[in-house]
Amino acid sequence: MAEAVVDFPRNFAQALNNQQLRRNLRVAMDTMGMRRRTLFADLEAFERLRVRGDAIRQRALSKLPELLEQLERKCTENGIQVHWAETPAEANQICLDIIQRHHATRVIKGKSMVSEEMHLNHFLAEHDIEALETDLGEYIIQLDHETPSHIIVPAIHKNRDQIARLFHEKIPNTPYTEVVEELNTIARQVLREKFYAGEVGVSGVNFAVAETGTLCLVENEGNGRMCTTAPPVHIAVMGLEKVVERLEDVPPLLRLLTGSATGQLITTYFNMITSPRQPGEKDGPREVHLVLLDNGRTKIWADPELRQTLKCIRCGACMNHCPVYTRLGGHAYGYVYPGPIGSILTPQLEGLENAGAMATASTFCGACEEVCPVKIPITAILRRLRTESYRQTAAPNAVKGHGCKRNLAESLAWQGWAFSNATPWLNALNATLLGLTGSHLSKLPQVGLLKRWGQSRALPPFASKSLHALAKEKGISDE
Amino acid sequence: MPTHPEKVYFFGTCLIDLCYPQAGLASMALLQREGIQVVYPQSQSCCGQPAYNAGFPEEAKKVARQQLKAFPKDYPIVVPSGSCGGMLKHHYPKLFADEPEAAEARRFASRVLELSEFLVKVLDVKLEDRGQPIRVTWHSSCSALREMRVIEYSKSLLRQLRNVELIELQRERECCGFGGTFSIKQPDISAAMVADKVMDIEQTRATRLLSGDCGCLMNIDGALRHRKIPIPAQHIAEFLLERVHG
Numbered sequence: 001m002a003e004a005v006v007d008f009p010r011n012f013a014q015a016l017n018n019q020q021l022r023r024n025l026r027v028a029m030d031t032m033g034m035r036r037r038t039l040f041a042d043l044e045a046f047e048r049l050r051v052r053g054d055a056i057r058q059r060a061l062s063k064l065p066e067l068l069e070q071l072e073r074k075c076t077e078n079g080i081q082v083h084w085a086e087t088p089a090e091a092n093q094i095c096l097d098i099i100q101r102h103h104a105t106r107v108i109k110g111k112s113m114v115s116e117e118m119h120l121n122h123f124l125a126e127h128d129i130e131a132l133e134t135d136l137g138e139y140i141i142q143l144d145h146e147t148p149s150h151i152i153v154p155a156i157h158k159n160r161d162q163i164a165r166l167f168h169e170k171i172p173n174t175p176y177t178e179v180v181e182e183l184n185t186i187a188r189q190v191l192r193e194k195f196y197a198g199e200v201g202v203s204g205v206n207f208a209v210a211e212t213g214t215l216c217l218v219e220n221e222g223n224g225r226m227c228t229t230a231p232p233v234h235i236a237v238m239g240l241e242k243v244v245e246r247l248e249d250v251p252p253l254l255r256l257l258t259g260s261a262t263g264q265l266i267t268t269y270f271n272m273i274t275s276p277r278q279p280g281e282k283d284g285p286r287e288v289h290l291v292l293l294d295n296g297r298t299k300i301w302a303d304p305e306l307r308q309t310l311k312c313i314r315c316g317a318c319m320n321h322c323p324v325y326t327r328l329g330g331h332a333y334g335y336v337y338p339g340p341i342g343s344i345l346t347p348q349l350e351g352l353e354n355a356g357a358m359a360t361a362s363t364f365c366g367a368c369e370e371v372c373p374v375k376i377p378i379t380a381i382l383r384r385l386r387t388e389s390y391r392q393t394a395a396p397n398a399v400k401g402h403g404c405k406r407n408l409a410e411s412l413a414w415q416g417w418a419f420s421n422a423t424p425w426l427n428a429l430n431a432t433l434l435g436l437t438g439s440h441l442s443k444l445p446q447v448g449l450l451k452r453w454g455q456s457r458a459l460p461p462f463a464s465k466s467l468h469a470l471a472k473e474k475g476i477s478d479e
Numbered sequence: 480m481p482t483h484p485e486k487v488y489f490f491g492t493c494l495i496d497l498c499y500p501q502a503g504l505a506s507m508a509l510l511q512r513e514g515i516q517v518v519y520p521q522s523q524s525c526c527g528q529p530a531y532n533a534g535f536p537e538e539a540k541k542v543a544r545q546q547l548k549a550f551p552k553d554y555p556i557v558v559p560s561g562s563c564g565g566m567l568k569h570h571y572p573k574l575f576a577d578e579p580e581a582a583e584a585r586r587f588a589s590r591v592l593e594l595s596e597f598l599v600k601v602l603d604v605k606l607e608d609r610g611q612p613i614r615v616t617w618h619s620s621c622s623a624l625r626e627m628r629v630i631e632y633s634k635s636l637l638r639q640l641r642n643v644e645l646i647e648l649q650r651e652r653e654c655c656g657f658g659g660t661f662s663i664k665q666p667d668i669s670a671a672m673v674a675d676k677v678m679d680i681e682q683t684r685a686t687r688l689l690s691g692d693c694g695c696l697m698n699i700d701g702a703l704r705h706r707k708i709p710i711p712a713q714h715i716a717e718f719l720l721e722r723v724h725g
Contacts, residue, residue, distance in 0.1 A: 201685075327672065363654045380573075389534055390534045414540060419525075421524040422544065453662060458701045461499075468491075476519045478521045
């Protein structure tokens with residue numbers, strides 16, 4: 001399903017003016033960053049671990065087609081039914097068909113970003129199927145008809161008071177309380193009832209092991225285990241890049257994921273799903289389905305540089321450390337995946353003409369790359385996306401919407417800049433001319449670039465003599 | 480790289496050339512007082528980073544070629560900026576990877592050193608502080624911190640000065656929001672970032688802000704002056720020269 005056109009400037013301005021949001025995010029991001037730093041205090045050990053994580057993800061992607069076939073084979077042998085979906089619409093239809101075959105109307109969900117990518121809840125609601133989010137954060141935002149603002153901590157934009165008010169208003173017969181334990185109890189009571197009533201469980205997948213046909217699910221609340229074991233049918237949805245080759249690849253990735261995401265050595269729950277209920281077993285679903293979603297990933301995979309986007313294990317550390325995300329929050333980005341990873345993934349999925357502006361929302365400070373557990377070259381990919389925005393190309397791997405920002409004014413400006421900076425006499429002349437303006441720049445009408453800079457900063461003064469001129473005057477050798 | 484080269488090239492950067500030439504002169508003076516002959520090629524201009532990061536690599540390449548030409552000999556190339564230094568050292572090899580100049584760009588890159596890195600790592604300078612007691616704070620540019628990794632060199636120079644009290648920022652590792660064309664393309668986000676940086680600086684109660692990068696300085700100094708906060712922002716080279724002269 002296509003999103004409505006995102007008005008980035010308006011979104012960004014609104015987010016920046018929301019002081020409550022700014023405060024909530026700052027506190028939350030500081031906490032997440034601190035937890036991660038504490039766990040990975042030994043920087044050399046972290047570096048060794050992420051070199052390994054990077055290698056595992058690269059190896060998996062290098063044999064992606066074979067591994068996906070192997071995964072399908074192994075899963076099928078284990079009794080898991082595998083479905084392939086090229087688009088979110090196909091994936092939604094697959095889920096709907098399974099649910100309707102079982103005459104189910106109540107679905108309980110564990111946290112899954114791919115299901116957000118599919119807008120699965122909305123689609124099911126259109127078919128009179130209730131999909132209830134059971135992850136606490138997801139439950140909170142579902143109550144408030146919001147989408148996740150962070151891929152790991154979906155309600156990170158809300159503070160305790162806001163959640164207290166929300167529960168009081170939206171959950172019948174709920175007294176107002178700000179005590180965290182009481183809020184937890186309220187949510188637990190509501191969700192417990194729903195777990196009993198759920199007819200189909202939907203979950204995401206953190207890693208799928210090709211060697212064994214195992215679906216790994218990382219979570220802290222036990223709701224993921226409930227969703228994948230209590231209802232008679234379990235549907236796991238996964239982006240097709242999440243496959244790893246061997247079972248032994250999982251422990252290092254798990255350590256990197258939990259450490260980067262929440263600063264935990266391991267999560268409270270780690271589920272490994274290898275089959276539906278076997279004869280003689282007392283629990284577990286009777287049917288397990290795996291839906292593998294492409295949604296443009298194959299195209300990303302075809303380009304060696306862009307492919308690195310697919311190494312992502314969705315830890316969210318890039319968001320927690322991003323100075324831009326910290327000030328905007330996830331909703332301002334307008335798409336499912338926000339922050340640095342969102343800014344490289346979304347334009348590739350949705351096209352530069354729709355989401356290319358996300359690639360401009362970065363100073364290239366590199367804080368994201370410094371913490372990325374699988375060494376995704378985020379700034380290089382952002383730069384590539386900016387370049388492709390201006391460059392129409394016949395290259396087969398070109399990003400969708402390439403050349404959409406091409407315009408004569410900007411092209412001429414950069415060509416003029418390049419000509420001047422590659423022509424010493426012209427460069428010297430320009431320096432002299434700018435020097436004549438001195439600090440009078442501030443007296444010019446403040447429009448265009450001057451206005452954009454000047455609304456929050458004084459303009460820099462041009463020196464009356466350039467360094468070139470001064471060096472010459474001082475007799476510094478030019479050889 | 481010779482341990483104590485006789486001669487070095489100085490790459491002044493376009494921003495210092497046009498707006499902060501005193502920082503360039505101070506940098507060269509610091510090198511000269513260690514007995515180094517400084518060569519300033521008049522045919523140099525910009526490293527090309529503005530176009531490279533804005534999405535115009537061909538234009539960046541055109542300008543970068545001019546720099547390859549302007550610094551032909553085997554001398555170290557000293558750069559008073561982590562950002563421009565990072566472009567020359569880490570991005571030229573990528574920019575020219577598929578071009579005839581690939582090997583030349585790699586050789587060029589291997590000669591690049593950031594100013595404080597050169598002063599400490601290569602020259603092992605000892606500075607004598609002749610100035611009055613002063614409290615300063617330090618802004619790390621992201622490229623000096625994460626790309627060139629030279630922040631410890633810069634700070635070690637400041638710590639040599641006995642009358643200088645260095646108060647570190649609470650969020651020293653956080654970007655000031657300059658980001659070259661980012662400050663123009665996303666002026667609101669940039670303004671929010673530099674506003675937080677200004678608050679952090681004020682909290683130190685320092686009377687001067689120092690940095691090794693004039694891009695950040697232009698941004699932060701602009702924000703300080705816009706708010707009429709009387710904390711001058713200065714390139715580290717100017718400050719060091721001022722201190723050793725007293």
